[in-house]
Amino acid sequence: MAEKICVAVRVRPSISEESPSGTFWKIEDNRISLHKLHGTPISGLSYAFDHVFDESCSNSKVYELLTKDVIHAAVDGFNGTAFAYGQTSSGKTYTMNGSLNDPGIIHRAVNDVFQKIQMISDREFLIRVSYMEIYNEEINDLFAVENHKLPTHESLERGIFVAGLREEIVNNAEQVIKLLESGEVNRHFGETNMNARSSRSHTIFRMVIESKGIDTGSGDYSSSDAIRVSILNLVDLAGSERIAKTGAGGVRLKEGKYINKSLMVLGNVINKLSNGAKQRAHIPYRDSKLTRILQTALGGNAKTSIICTVAPEEVHVEETKGTLQFASRAKRITNCAQVNEILTDAALLKRQQLEIEDLRRKLQGSRSEVLEQEILKLRNDMLKYELEREKLEMELEEERRSHKEREQRIRDQQLKIENLSSLVSDGDRSSSQDSMKESPKDECNDFKTPCFKETSNNAFVAKRSNYSELPDFSPLPDSFSNVADEDTWFKMNKGYIADLDSLQTTPARKVQSFPPQDITPDCSNDNYKLELQNLKTQLELVIKEKVELQVEKT
């Protein structure tokens, strides 16, 4: 979330016994203004900040109003930075380190961090601390003097970090305070005209706060496995100084030059950042170790508060004006702080497993859709084939049935033909016997029942040469078409009648049809006799014709 850097001004108690002769700084609420001795405000020299603390303000109040939120946020996973900026002897070290009676921000922060951790029951914490100084543009480890001139590096995992810096894992505030005290011994102080114990280096006390949710077995990787890592920087800067005022020479002079140079780079960075996004193309963080280390705190992923200390004395008006202008620019800087969560291997694995399961579910969903479509299509095809099969079966059944009917008809016709043929041959026989003796009256009783069907005018007749008498009517059906078609008839009778080849139509003959009602003839003797007689006559006629033909040929 984008938020402005929190900036406060703190005015230390005056250490000068001289009374102001021309101007003085007046503090009203969160505003500090330069006034003329008799109360008139000087135009253009009035500044408003988040807080303005006067001489009487304690470190406790400064911490509560300015820094506490940053410290608490650090415990919750936000990067945080609090630093003190101001001219030499303005009270930076006093604000950060405090005194026995009024501990400074670092001590209060350390206590507060551990107190807050105690109150958080669903997370476990790991705190590491380090303490370094930038002296003459070199980084030294205040916990281990042998670690000096340490380089800065940058990595994706750690961001910008000082390589080789000792980090102490700590469990309580007391442990940290002791470490701080040991580190203070290694810090560069020096006496100047301005400050009997002047910080000759910038110091950075760093707490790395790692926390992890205590696994409640919910399986929620984000709450139980993700690790929050926040870095809290508490910075006591060296003060800018006028060489003329400090009277520095030699080592002090050299120190002063480095101090001023790095503070100037810090000022440039603040200027660039305060100019807004358009002119923030290049921020010269790399121009000094200080800005490089504080890069995240300045316009980055951190909650930052700056306390600018000023001296109230009239003699330091110009330095105070400079500090207030610096503070004003810093106030325009926007940071974007967010909780820093790092996924552990286990959390990453769990998240990947969840993603894979999710993808698999999606894939299965789409596959089942495809399969469902496929199944639907197959079902439709099956139904179609089933209908087709049923239709073919019905057709086949119909074909079988009609085939059976045809066979039956053929058998019937064959039987009729056989009966007819028998009648013909029997007639022939009885005819020859009649010439010797009269046949008995009930002769036709030997016949089985032939079935004759309706006849028409066309008729096939067989002819035999020994018959000459022309009958009045033909006993044969007018046509076989209703009994059997011609082909069938021929096939069924092949070889049965010896002179079948001589079969011919006899349209000229006078024939007499059976009456239509005679479909199933009466099997009485009279009928058979009559029928027999007809056949005999017919045969005789045929035989006669044949004989005549043969005579003609010869």
Ligand SMILES: Nc1ncnc2c1ncn2[C@@H]1O[C@H](COP(=O)(O)OP(=O)(O)OP(=O)(O)O)[C@@H](O)[C@H]1O
């Ligand atoms: N708010 C304050 N209340 C009481 N004494 C203060 C306060 N601020 C500063 N002092 C005193 O003023 C003197 C200078 O303060 P301090 O050393 O903190 O300045 P500094 O800004 O750190 O200076 P330098 O940049 O030289 O290190 C110290 O003796 C300190 O105790």
